[in-house]
Amino acid sequence: MRLRLRPCGNYKERYEEELTIFETDFGRLWSLIGIVLLFFVIPFVFGQYGLYVLNHVGIYAIGAVGLNILIGFTGQISLGHGAFFGVGAYTAAILMTRLHVPFLPSIFAGGVVTAAVGLIFGIPSSRLKHLYLTISTLAGQFILEYIFVHWSSLTGGTEGIILPKSSIFGFVLNTDRKFYYVIFIFFLLSIWVAKNIVRTRYGRAFVAIRDNDQAAEGMGIAVFRYKLLSFAISSFYAGFAGALWAAYLGSITPEPFTFGLSIDFIAMIIIGGLGSITGSVLGATFITLLNELLSQLAAYFMNIKALAGGALTVAPLREFFFGLVIVLFLIFEPRGLAEVWRIVKSSFKLWPFSY
Amino acid sequence: MDFFLQLLIQGLSIGCLYATAALGFVMIFKSSSVLNFAHGELLAIGAYIFLVISVWLKLPIVVAFIVTFAGSFALGFVIERLFLRPMIGEALIEVIMLTVGLAAMFKGLLLFIFSGNTYVYPNFLPNWLGLRIGNLTIAPVYTATFAMTLVLLVVFGLFFKYSSQGIYMRSVADNQTAALSLGVNVMRVFALSWAIASLVCAMSGIVLGILNGINVHDLSKLGLKVFPVVILGGLESIGGAIIGGLVIGVIETLVSGYFSTSLRDVVAYVVLVLILMVRPYGLFGLVEIERV
Numbered sequence: 001m002r003l004r005l006r007p008c009g010n011y012k013e014r015y016e017e018e019l020t021i022f023e024t025d026f027g028r029l030w031s032l033i034g035i036v037l038l039f040f041v042i043p044f045v046f047g048q049y050g051l052y053v054l055n056h057v058g059i060y061a062i063g064a065v066g067l068n069i070l071i072g073f074t075g076q077i078s079l080g081h082g083a084f085f086g087v088g089a090y091t092a093a094i095l096m097t098r099l100h101v102p103f104l105p106s107i108f109a110g111g112v113v114t115a116a117v118g119l120i121f122g123i124p125s126s127r128l129k130h131l132y133l134t135i136s137t138l139a140g141q142f143i144l145e146y147i148f149v150h151w152s153s154l155t156g157g158t159e160g161i162i163l164p165k166s167s168i169f170g171f172v173l174n175t176d177r178k179f180y181y182v183i184f185i186f187f188l189l190s191i192w193v194a195k196n197i198v199r200t201r202y203g204r205a206f207v208a209i210r211d212n213d214q215a216a217e218g219m220g221i222a223v224f225r226y227k228l229l230s231f232a233i234s235s236f237y238a239g240f241a242g243a244l245w246a247a248y249l250g251s252i253t254p255e256p257f258t259f260g261l262s263i264d265f266i267a268m269i270i271i272g273g274l275g276s277i278t279g280s281v282l283g284a285t286f287i288t289l290l291n292e293l294l295s296q297l298a299a300y301f302m303n304i305k306a307l308a309g310g311a312l313t314v315a316p317l318r319e320f321f322f323g324l325v326i327v328l329f330l331i332f333e334p335r336g337l338a339e340v341w342r343i344v345k346s347s348f349k350l351w352p353f354s355y
Numbered sequence: 356m357d358f359f360l361q362l363l364i365q366g367l368s369i370g371c372l373y374a375t376a377a378l379g380f381v382m383i384f385k386s387s388s389v390l391n392f393a394h395g396e397l398l399a400i401g402a403y404i405f406l407v408i409s410v411w412l413k414l415p416i417v418v419a420f421i422v423t424f425a426g427s428f429a430l431g432f433v434i435e436r437l438f439l440r441p442m443i444g445e446a447l448i449e450v451i452m453l454t455v456g457l458a459a460m461f462k463g464l465l466l467f468i469f470s471g472n473t474y475v476y477p478n479f480l481p482n483w484l485g486l487r488i489g490n491l492t493i494a495p496v497y498t499a500t501f502a503m504t505l506v507l508l509v510v511f512g513l514f515f516k517y518s519s520q521g522i523y524m525r526s527v528a529d530n531q532t533a534a535l536s537l538g539v540n541v542m543r544v545f546a547l548s549w550a551i552a553s554l555v556c557a558m559s560g561i562v563l564g565i566l567n568g569i570n571v572h573d574l575s576k577l578g579l580k581v582f583p584v585v586i587l588g589g590l591e592s593i594g595g596a597i598i599g600g601l602v603i604g605v606i607e608t609l610v611s612g613y614f615s616t617s618l619r620d621v622v623a624y625v626v627l628v629l630i631l632m633v634r635p636y637g638l639f640g641l642v643e644i645e646r647v
Contacts, residue, residue, distance in 0.1 A: 077448050122630075127635040130447060131390055131590060135582050139624035142579075146621040166604050259579070263455055270452050317472075320463025326456030331441045334449055 001171065006349070020301035021198050038184055043177050051176040053292050058183040059245045061284035062190045064268040065277055066237020073198055074230040075210030077123055080137040081265045083144035086257025088114040088239025089246035093161040096247070103166040103173070114239020115232040117144075119262050120168035121150060122231030127226045129213075141259055148254035162255030179248050186244065190237060194277050197233065206230055207275075238265075255333070264291075267322075271329050273338030282337040290325060294318040357490050362594030362612040363605060363616060368497040370604020371504040372566070375559040376577070378507065379552030379598035381510040384590055385528040386548040389439060390447075392454040394556065395578015396461035401427045401557025402569040403465060406474055417480050423557050431553030435546045459576065473570040480565065485555045496566050503562060507555065508597070528591075576620075583627040598638070602626075 002276060022028050045056065067081050078084075088110035096104040112296050119138040148155050154268050155161070166173045173179050197203050205226045208216035216222045246252045264287060272283020298315045363455075376398060404426050409419035438457060442450050460489050488495040515521040526534040527544045535541050547608050560574065567573065585605050588595020611619035636642050 071448060077451070124631060124635075128631060132518060132631060132635060132637075133392070133588065134447075134451070135586050136577070136628060139627045142624045143617040143628070146617075150617060211618045214380055263459075266448070266455075270449060274446075274448070283573055318463065318468030319459050320467065323459025323461075323463060327438060327460065328452060330445075330449055330453045330456065331438070334442075334445055 007163060018300050021195055022201070024076040035188070038188075039181070043180050050181050053288065055176060055180055055183050057285050058180075058187045059248065059286045060243050060265075060288050061263055062187055062244070062266065063238045063241035064272065064280040065190055065194045066241070067238070067265050068269045068272075068274065068280040068314040069194060069197065069206070070234035070278065072269055072273075072280075073203060073210060074206040074227065074231060075213075076122075076227060077130075077134040078121075078137045078231075078234070079134060079259070079262050079266070080121060080141040080144065081143045081235075082116055082259060082261030082263075083148075084114050084235045084238040084260060085242035085245070085265075086148055086254070087111050087117050087144065087235075088242030089252050090148065090155055090161070090242075091258070092243035093163050093246045094253055095160055096163050096166075103247060107240060107247060109124070110243025110246075111236040111240035115171055115236040115244065117236025118231045119228055121235075122228045125227045125231065138259075141262055145254065145258060148257060154241075155254070158254060162251045165250075166247045173247075183244060184193055184273065186240070189242070191277060191281070193239075198277065202226070202229065210275075245281075267326050269336075271326065271336055271337030276336070276338040279336050279338030280339070282341065287339060290322065291318075294321055310346060315322045357508055358612070360491055362492055362608050364491070366498060366605035367601060367610030368500040368604075369566075369608060370601035371500045372559050372563055372600075373580060373584050373604050374561075374597040374600025375507055375555055377581050377588070377600050378511070378593060379555035379579050380585055381588075381590065381593050381596045382524075382548050382555075383433075383552045384585070386546045387439070389454065390451050391552075392451060393434075393458035393461060393487060393578070394581050395575035396458050396465070397427070397431075397556040397571070398560035398563065399465055399574035400430065400461060400560075401553070402560035402564045402574065403469060404557070405561050406476065406569060409479075410474070410477065412509065420561075423561065427553045427557035428550045431550035432546050434537055434553070435549035439545070439549070440542070442458055458578070461541055462571060462575050469571065470568065471572060473568045473573075474564075475568040476561075476564050478565075496562070499565070500562050503558060504597075507558070511593075520544075522545060523594050580623060583623040586627055586637050587630055589639040592637070592639035595637060595639035 006026075012018055022031075038295075042054070043051065063081065063085055067078065070076055070078055088107075091113040092106040092110035095101040096103070096107055101109070121137060124136045128136055149158060152158075155348070168182070170292055171178075173182060198206070205216070205221045208221055209223055209226055210221065213223050230311050241258075268283035268287045270283070273279025295318060300316050302315070329336070376394065379397070380391055380394055383389055401471070403425055404418050405423045406627070407482060408414050408422050411573055414422075434457065438453060439450075442453055480495040480499055486498060515525055523534070523539045524544050524547065524585070526539055527541055531541060534544075551570040563574065563577070580603070585596055587600075588597070588599035603626065606618050606626060607622060610622045630637065
């Protein structure tokens with residue numbers, strides 16, 4: 001096999017060349033190296049805590065990729081993805097505890113049920129646009145949150161549900177490392193699917209709707225159907241991630257699935273870069289690590305303050321810095337980490353003549 | 356029947372508070388098309404400035420009012436200049452997210468300084484404000500709320516109708532490009548609308564403080580309650596915001612009085628969804644006509 005180098009100009013002659021994922025074979029090589037690192041190096045280098053954080057990164061990345069399909073590619077803003085994540089988690093938990101469905105079918109069912117819920121909340125998009133749609137998804141968030149807490153015969157109310165140990169074909173997933181493999185296999189799968197959705201006719205239709213839905217309709221795209229499809233795909237991703245999360249943590253309460261989680265998801269894709277699959281992964285990594293770092297710092301300072309005898313609590317500053325990072329990112333690099341990554345790459349490529 | 360009337364009055368006064376909060380929201384939206392998710396935090400900041408001046412520093416109430424209004428007016432200006440101005444021309448979601456980030460910052464700071472406790476104002480409202488009609492008693496707070504809303508409406512009505520700044524603001528809301536070409540300083544209008552909105556927020560924050568005591572979590576949750584209110588009336592309509600506020604306030608109090616208090620927080624959103632199904636642009640919103 002001969003490695004193709006990057007050409008010095010744009011020599012593309014056919015449409016297919018425009019659509020390829022890897023422009024040069026180096027891209028393939030790097031992804032292969034990445035996969036080897038991901039599966040054969042990282043799980044043995046990191047300790048239990050490192051794997052715990054990485055597992056969260058993987059789960060949130062799946063959800064963020066889904067949300068990016070909806071917001072970044074189709075241009076429909078959803079403020080309800082925190083609740084959708086919760087719907088997936090509850091579906092899987094209820095299936096596994098009440099009906100004793102095995103792990104794999106329940107997490108897929110979590111995705112499917114959430115997709116159905118997402119379809120319901122996507123229906124207003126036939127008539128509503130922009131801000132009105134955004135706020136109707138906000139209403140969806142609060143209504144679902146209410147259901148999680150108050151339909152206690154199904155969801156266990158504020159006490160939540162404790163899940164049994166998950167297993168795949170008799171292979172019990174009882175350590176962080178075993179779950180790491182499961183999560184990251186699904187992570188790769190979901191990225192592969194998303195990459196291929198956005199470069200085929202569905203993705204093209206989504207982008208057309210995002211840029212101008214009237215024009216898209218004029219060109220013969222069934223706007224409403226594609227909007228619904230986008231809602232369904234994106235909530236499937238969110239629900240699937242939620243189901244994985246529930247199985248991984250082993251117990252769920254309504255607490256985490258609040259408006260704050262929806263905000264976290266949107267922060268991920270904005271900081272990562274709207275309309276970029278790589279960006280969503282980078283953003284999910286960034287936000288999860290930031291959250292983890294800030295809460296570790298808060299705990300650390302709490303201890304010092306306790307030593308000093310001060311009753312001052314620094315935990316709220318976590319929220320302050322979270323907001324600050326979002327604001328600074330939006331003002332100074334609104335295209336997100338994906339753009340930063342592109343700039344770094346191109347300055348390497350053009351070195352020593354980059355400007 | 357007495358119970359119903361009592362609830363109705365309570366609902367109307369809470370509705371007035373929602374309406375004034377929504378007034379500021381609609382003002383920002385009309386002039387600069389920014390959906391402000393930090394509205395509850397603006398309310399809270401106003402309420403806390405008042406708390407610090409009147410309770411902690413023990414200065415007279417009049418001074419507290421003046422400082423609070425001046426402070427929140429300036430805050431609105433600063434927010435627009437520092438954070439919103441660089442975002443002009445960016446996509447909708449990014450501007451929304453910026454205000455969400457601002458909300459997180461403010462909330463974190465307020466929690467850091469004041470923690471999550473509930474503070475109460477001293478009772479400075481004179482007793483003669485309380486009314487008694489038959490079996491019905493109206494507490495002084497409620498009368499004060501009604502009075503404040505009325506005064507605000509009259510003042511803003513006059514401001515928009517007669518003052519030059521008010522007319523500039525209306526022109527920008529009506530057609531930004533045309534206003535710009537006629538020499539209106541659009542940037543200044545944006546800044547002014549943020550400043551006024553923040554001032555209105557402080558006002559309703561103080562009244563809320565008298566009503567329920569102030570607590571960062573409650574106030575920031577109230578900021579989200581503004582959304583059903585403004586959507587009900589239509590995002591662009593100030594009159595709609597008032598009516599929306601009253602309707603949501605009354606529905607909430609009736610539901611919590613007759614059914615359960617836990618339903619109270621969610622009923623506004625259910626109403627919102629139902630309204631949007633029938634009228635996609637709210638009751639008085641502008642129907643957009645789009646061309647390619």
